[in-house]
Amino acid sequence: MSTMISTGRDEAALREQIAGYGRSLFDRGLTAGNSGNISVRLDDGWLLTPTNACLGRLDPARLSKLDWEGRHVSGDAPSKEAFLHRAMYEERAGAGAIVHLHSTHSAAVSCMCGLNHDDCIPPLTAYFVMKIGRLPLIPYHRPGDTALGSAIRERARNHGAMLLANHGPVVSSASLDAAIHAAEELEETAKLFLLLRNTAVSPLNPEQINELKSTFNLDL
Structure with missing residues (x-):
């Protein structure tokens, strides 16, 4: 990884922030069971929620830590x-955090036929444009299929968010705060998109x- 940004916060504080946001997402129904994952960039690697972890019950001390070669350094698997x-971090040097959810309305949109694969949700609100911009659709890959990394890498060069x-959804931003807020905005816009399916929109x-x-x- 040739270009990295400083988190501007110490690792212990970031661990607590991940756990706090995970609990908030779970309590509000934006992630269920042990679905979804959150990561944050550090100066010496990155933190990631563990495998099979419920975002509502994360232990900050047990978050996974990886280096920039993808090697597991500490914490749970x-x-x-x-x-x-x-893949997102390597293509987006300005990304400080990434949020991947199975949030209901966004996931519902990802199952629809006839979507524009370059821009699968229209710019219904200014806030969607400001936080997400254009939202490409990544073709289906089974969970854990590493070929998905190549598909994401290609789109991540020009997009900070995408729909699998x-x-x-997968959303990156400069900070964890910003990535969470963008993921929330995407979910609300997906809800609007579904509500307006049979209505002429502007x-x-x-x-x-x-x-x-x-x-x-904006860099859209």
Whole structure:
């Protein structure tokens, strides 16, 4: 990994933050059972929620720690989707955290036919554009299939968020706070998208999107 960013916070604080956000996501029904995973970049590697862990009951001291070669350094065994996170980090030097959920509405959209694979949810709100931008759909891969890493790597060069077909969303951002908020915004927009399926809608037009880009200095 040639380019890394500093977390700006010590590892102990980040471990607590991961556990706190995991509990919040679980309590609000944005992840169920032992689904989903969260990671955060460190100066000497990255933290990841363990395999088969419930995000609602994470022990900060037992989070997995990996180096930039993907080797398990300490803590419980990492999620089998560690390669997914590593691919995103390697392609997005500015990514400080990644959130992968099986949140209901986003996962429902990922199962639909006829989606635009380059932009599978329209720009229904300014906040979706600001936090997510364009959302590509990654073709289906079975859980744990490392070929998914290559598919994610290709899209991650230009997209900080994506939807895995028949699976759920993957969202990266500069910090864990920002990644969580973006994942929440994606889930709410997916809900709107499903509610409006049989209704004529008026998504933001290119001029409105360009105004957001210019005003908020967005890299979309």
